[in-house]
């Protein structure tokens with residue numbers, strides 16, 4: 001089993017490789033679900049160290065590193081997709097080290113770094129098999145769209161890969177470079193995305209009685225939706241709701257458009273207590289008010305993009321202890337509850353896990369612009385920190401004799417959880 005010094009030395013030794021690989025990914029970003037070249041490169045790199053990557057159609061890649069003794073299975077995950085954002089060649093202070101060569105597409109969430117770090121972890125661990133159990137590397141397509149992970153989970157479930165624990169790490173531009181933000185219990189919100197069209201009847205603004213203006217219907221729906229937060233959900237359960245876009249077909253003040261489209265999102269931390277009653281009430285209100293106004297409500301989208309992400313308490317303890325031992329107490333801080341969402345929550349509904357953030361904000365480097373913004377940039381010197389953290393956690397988890405208590409897996413498969 002690798003010692004703390006060996007882990008840090010290995011991460012340092014592979015630092016140049018990791019940075020170079022990340023720059024390759026960064027220069028040739030691919031959008032969610034279209035990561036052909038990225039996936040091919042990941043497989044090539046894993047094969048080069050004797051691993052046998054399995055490509056799961058539309059899902060991504062899985063690779064197993066078998067230890068030299070029987071034991072548990074820990075899954076480490078990285079996402080690999082980019083975003084439809086035109087990257088700014090400068091960060092908050094200066095020119096970036098590396099910029100996307102694809103117009104309108106860029107890695108401004110840091111998934112290029114996640115992928116490069118996990119490949120590096122694979123390179124290091126493939127050469128060292130002196131641990132009990134096995135380590136699964138999982139490269140997930142389409143994290144930003146939320147839809148591709150289902151195929152990986154389906155593959156794991158159908159093929160009975162008995163996963164004992166899960167780990168995921170995201171770089172974070174709000175947190176000082178080199179600090180880990182960790183939290184036990186709920187960390188990130190579940191998210192519903194909705195996009196609904198109300199279909200009425202078009203007409204002249206002077207004769208609303210000859211038309212059926214969907215704006216009237218929408219106003220009533222919006223008022224009713226504002227009320228259900230208090231009516232449907234226990235006030236102790238956090239939930240937010242926003243309508244973010246409203247548009248009609250009308251091009252002039254005196255034209256009543258036939259349709260009105262509205263879209264938004266709901267964020268929550270408890271699937272059964274908050275999400276289910278809220279979404280049920282939402283649909284009832286929309287359908288019944290549309291009916292009362294003789295409009296048709298067309299659901300273009302009404303789906304969860306993630307469930308709440310809950311860090312399991314024993315996994316949290318292992319992470320806290322390991323990170324503190326490797327990096328020191330001052331590098332590990334308590335993170336806040338976040339209303340953003342993360343697809344790893346689906347994996348962590350079936351298997352206990354730990355998800356955390358590693359800070360990359362450094363004003364002297366110009367990093368710190370928010371994720372998904374054009375000026376987003378990373379502190380590449382933190383990759384070795386991230387690589388060492390992955391390895392440290394995986395080995396500590398496999399070595400730990402602690403029985404995971406206090407985890408109830410979702411009762412059903414991924415399709416049940418998605419409500420399909």
Ligand SMILES: [Zn+2]
Nearest residue numbers: 109144371372
């Ligand atoms: Zn993102």
Ligand SMILES: [Zn+2]
Nearest residue numbers: 109110111170
């Ligand atoms: Zn991300």
